[in-house]
Amino acid sequence: MVLQYQNELLALAAIFLLILIYLGIKQKNKAETDTKAAKKEEALKAEQSGQSTATPQKKIQEKKIQHSVPRHAKITKEDFKIFAGERILLAEDNLINQKVILGVLGDSGIEVVVANDGQEALDILKTDKNFLIILMDAHMPRVDGFEATRAIRHDPQTIISPSLH
Structure with missing residues (x-):
């Protein structure tokens, strides 16, 4: 059991x-x-x-x-609400890390699309390129984050948000 x-x-x-x-x-x-x-x-x-x-x-x-570290306010869940309506692609193979990120961004209005590895992220980007940012884990099965990032940068069709360039 x-x-x-x-x-x-x-x-x-x-x-x-x-x-x-x-x-x-x-x-x-x-x-x-x-x-x-x-x-x-x-x-x-x-x-x-x-x-x-x-x-x-x-x-x-x-x-x-x-004075070497600039003073700043603490970042809270409320701070993420300015990104409400935006979409993020999360490439992360660890379920706990996925849940933590989804928990932090859960009430913000940000849509988080989860890919369980780099290959899945590349497959998602073939059909859907409407993401503000991609959060990419470095070490994942099948295709790791480094290889997936190189593939994304190499393919001009996968430019994520042209307004950011």
Whole structure:
């Protein structure tokens, strides 16, 4: 009976493992944030008391590091709604990855057409070229993402969205 549900059990185990990894990363990031906050507070106290621990050169480097990543708002599911009515071709052989992407884009109004490998994506593009973008996995059975992408770029009839070129 267990063999009958082997794929489902493997998928469930993979999801459980991903959740554990996510929680571990989240905990590590929280610890790093707490450590950085404590260091900043310590440096601020030292600066206020006139006992700065950092050299002027180190302060300049810290400022450069802080501003090297541009500030931005978090991307949410709502942000994808601006693409409502558009179509995406998803070439992905992993069922879990397919479900994740479909879950993220599910309520956005974006139509996602799924191909289970590169060959299936090429077959879809022979009859339907009306896609804003193609999300292509690199490593898939039959035809991988690299080969499928080369075939798409090589064939002028498969140009996806002329307005983007």
